[in-house]
Amino acid sequence: xxxxxxxxxxxxxxxxxxxxxxxxxxxxxxxxxxxxxxxxxxxxxxxxxxxxxxxxxxxxxxxxxxxxxxxxxxxxxxxxxxxxxxxxxxxxxxxxxxxxxxxxxxxxxxxxxxxxxxxxxxxxxxxxxxxxxxxxxxxxxxxxxxxxxxxxxxxxxxxxxxxxxxxxxxxxxxxxxxxxxxxxxxxxxxxxxxxxxxxxxxxxxxxxxxxxxxxxxxxxxxxxxxxxxxxxxxxxxxxxxxxxxxxxxxxxxxxxxxxxxxxxxxxxxxxxxxxxxxxxxxxxxxxxxxxxxxxxxxxxxxxxxxxxxxxxxxxxxxxxxxxxxxxxxxxxxxxxxxxxxxxxxxxxxxxxxxxxxxxxxxxxxxxxxxxxxxxxxxxxxxxxxxxxxxxxxxxxxxxxxxxxxxxxxxxxxxxxxxxxxxxxxxxxxxxxxxxxxxxxxxxxxxxxxxxxxxxxxxxxxxxxx
Numbered sequence: 001x002x003x004x005x006x007x008x009x010x011x012x013x014x015x016x017x018x019x020x021x022x023x024x025x026x027x028x029x030x031x032x033x034x035x036x037x038x039x040x041x042x043x044x045x046x047x048x049x050x051x052x053x054x055x056x057x058x059x060x061x062x063x064x065x066x067x068x069x070x071x072x073x074x075x076x077x078x079x080x081x082x083x084x085x086x087x088x089x090x091x092x093x094x095x096x097x098x099x100x101x102x103x104x105x106x107x108x109x110x111x112x113x114x115x116x117x118x119x120x121x122x123x124x125x126x127x128x129x130x131x132x133x134x135x136x137x138x139x140x141x142x143x144x145x146x147x148x149x150x151x152x153x154x155x156x157x158x159x160x161x162x163x164x165x166x167x168x169x170x171x172x173x174x175x176x177x178x179x180x181x182x183x184x185x186x187x188x189x190x191x192x193x194x195x196x197x198x199x200x201x202x203x204x205x206x207x208x209x210x211x212x213x214x215x216x217x218x219x220x221x222x223x224x225x226x227x228x229x230x231x232x233x234x235x236x237x238x239x240x241x242x243x244x245x246x247x248x249x250x251x252x253x254x255x256x257x258x259x260x261x262x263x264x265x266x267x268x269x270x271x272x273x274x275x276x277x278x279x280x281x282x283x284x285x286x287x288x289x290x291x292x293x294x295x296x297x298x299x300x301x302x303x304x305x306x307x308x309x310x311x312x313x314x315x316x317x318x319x320x321x322x323x324x325x326x327x328x329x330x331x332x333x334x335x336x337x338x339x340x341x342x343x344x345x346x347x348x349x350x351x352x353x354x355x356x357x358x359x360x361x362x363x364x365x366x367x368x369x370x371x372x373x374x375x376x377x378x379x380x381x382x383x384x385x386x387x388x389x390x391x392x393x394x395x396x397x398x399x400x401x402x403x404x405x406x407x408x409x410x411x412x413x414x415x416x417x418x419x420x421x422x423x424x425x426x427x428x429x430x431x432x433x434x435x436x437x438x439x440x441x442x443x444x445x446x447x448x449x450x451x452x453x454x455x456x457x458x459x460x461x462x463x464x465x
Contacts, residue, residue, distance in 0.1 A: 003028035004160040007457055008217035011163055012070040015062060022062065022073025025163070026055035026117055029075040032160045033119070039463060041136050042156040044080050045088050046120035051075065054117045061115070070220045072115030077162040079153050080121040081128055082208070083197040084108050091199045092124045092135075092149075094326040095319050105197025106229045107166060107208055114224040119162055122152030128168055128201040129312060129331045131176060131398045134382075138181060139461035140427055144379035147177030147401065153211045154181045158461050164221055168198060169207045171304055172375075172405025175417035178211055179374035179430025182419045182458050184447075185211045186218040189437045190412030191236035193222070194229035200315055202308040203234070204353075205409045213457055215418060215448040222440060238438050249449045252286035256446070257367030262297040263404055266389045267376040274421040274429040275373045278450060282371070285449050290367045294407070295359035299352050301399070304406040306341070306349030313338025353410050360411045364436045369446055374417040374430030375401050405432070414440050418447050419458040426462070 003025045006014065014020035030048050037043060058073035067073070083089050083101040085108075090096045104112065112118075123135040125148045133151025138144040139159040146155045150167025154177035157165050167174040169187040178185025186209045193208045200206050210221035228237045258279060264272055283289050313320070313335050320327070320335050327335065363370070377387055380397045387400050395403075408415035414437070417430040435443040 002160075004032045004163075005460070006163065007213045008070070008074055008163050008220055009214060011074060012067065012072075012220070015073055016067050022055040022058040022117065023052070025073065026051055026075045026119070029119060029161065029163065036159050036161055036463075039137065039142060040139060040155055040159055040161070042122055042152045042159065042161055043077065043120045044090070044092070044123050044135075044152070047087055047118060051117050051119050058115050058117060067115065069114040069224060071111065071224055073117060074163050075117045075119045076111065077119050077122045077153055077156045077165040078108060079150050079165070079167050080124050081168055081199040082108060082166060084118065084121065087118070087121065089121065091127050093126045093328070095323065101197070103197065106194040106232065107225050108197065110225055116224075122150075122156055122165060124152060125149035126328050126331045127199065127312075127316070128170060128173060129334055131172065131401045133177065138379050139463040140181060141379065141425070142463065143382055144427065145180065145382055146379065147180040149173045150211065151177040154178050154183055154185065157183050157211050157213060159463065160460075164210055164212045164217055166208060167211050168201070169209060169409065170201045170205045170308060171402040171409055174207070174209050174211060175374050175405050175415060175430070175432055176401045178417045179419075180379040180428065182428030182461060183211055183213055184215055184218050184419070185209070185417045186222060187408060187415045188222060188226070188440060189236070189414045191234045192239070192438065192440075193225045194227070194232040194235045196229050196231040196235075202311040203315070204311060205304070205308055207409070215416070215444055215451050218416065219440075219444045249452055250286050251282060251446060251449055254287045254369065254442075254446060255290050255367045256282055256287040257290050257292035257363070257370040259294050259370065259372055260291050262294040263372035266393060266395065266400075267373055268378070268423070270423040271373050271375070271377060271429050275371065275431045278420040278431050279371050281453050282446060282450055285453060287446070292363055292367055292370060295363065296352070296356050299356065300406055300410065301403070303349050303352040303356065303410055304402065306345055307353065307410070309334065309338040310341045310346045313341075357411045360407070360413065368435065368442060370434045372432055372434070373404055374432040376404060378423045378425070378427035378429060408432075408434050413437055414443050416443055416447050418451060420454070428458070
């Protein structure tokens with residue numbers, strides 16, 4: 001096994017024991033990038049020399065005093081929406097071409113304090129306003145999409161070009177690409193991870209979170225990110241328990257909700273079968289299955305778009321007036337459409353979200369977690385416009401991918417996507433687990449138990465093998 005193939009937890013333990021150095025690990029990842037990037041194109045910027053300096057510094061620090069955190073000396077990528085001092089952060093747009101922030105985002109500062117090594121900035125859809133990352137190819141099948149808008153981060157982790165990465169999630173953009181590339185993606189509770197210094201798409205729906213190879217890794221990264229920050233008005237003062245304090249494998253007493261509506265509607269049969277098989281494995285570990293009916297499903301899409309579109313337009317208002325020609329045509333149309341949304345519609349969406357949060361809170365009176373597909377189908381072909389379901393219904397790829405992930409954004413609850421198998425074409429299938437606000441520990445405990453039962457780290461992508 002090459003160092004770039006290690007999980008974060010494995011690499012961290014190897015470095016603490018003196019079997020691996022940060023320099024060796026960083027050079028392995030940089031070598032992987034040199035080999036893979038022509039086929040993958042996960043990065044918009046690679047900072048190889050500064051990464052080497054950071055790795056050498058981490059090596060000296062660990063030798064002198066031991067690791068300051070499990071992330072010390074670990075190479076990672078950051079989505080190109082996340083400000084990094086002295087490193088370009090362009091949000092994938094000509095509007096911000098050559099922009100180099102003077103200060104770090106809060107999450108970049110916290111990762112730096114933990115000793116993580118920045119390898120580079122990963123590709124995103126322009127200003128994250130899309131559920132695809134067209135620049136980047138899926139390491140499982142280059143002719144397939146890798147999802148988005150955190151597709152660059154997910155592809156980098158899946159292909160060994162980063163040990164972990166951060167993405168953002170407004171309607172599924174951490175969980176969708178993680179599901180499509182066979183890795184773990186965690187969208188935390190809204191407000192748990194500060195967003196200061198992260199370019200917003202929709203400030204009331206946006207979340208920052210980790211993309212990793214294992215559930216353990218996701219908890220290790222999340223532990224380094226959480227905590228209130230005064231510069232983020234949405235930042236919560238609450239913190240969850242240590243996200244991996246008692247991982248365990250016995251789920252006796254855990255009530256696992258299985259939706260009887262919405263989440264299994266218009267879902268590819270292979271995806272449904274894989275997710276239901278994973279649910280059965282969780283039941284075999286002691287979880288008690290409970291049928292749940294998802295509330296207010298007819299309002300999910302309207303609420304998601306009713307919040308996202310006007311908030312995005314409000315953020316971009318000045319740049320849209322100053323230089324509309326610098327935006328991509330599809331993003332420009334969406335931003336201009338936001339001007340036409342009446343304030344009354346935005347307030348209706350806010351009211352709908354309030355009612356939906358209340359209804360979902362009651363849902364968790366019956367279940368501790370809810371299990372569902374992350375996406376209704378595996379990775380679409382590049383250029384594919386829609387899915388056709390068994391009843392003849394047609395749905396755009398974007399609407400399909402956002403449909404099952406949007407509820408967790410609207411309600412702000414935590415959700416993790418983890419790989420649960422492959423379809424007949426050899427493409428990854430993802431299951432998401434959703435939990436109560438600030439109950440990341442419960443969420444990750446169940447996910448880690450399933451992961452261990454299934455055999456540990458999911459198989460590598462063929463392109464990455």
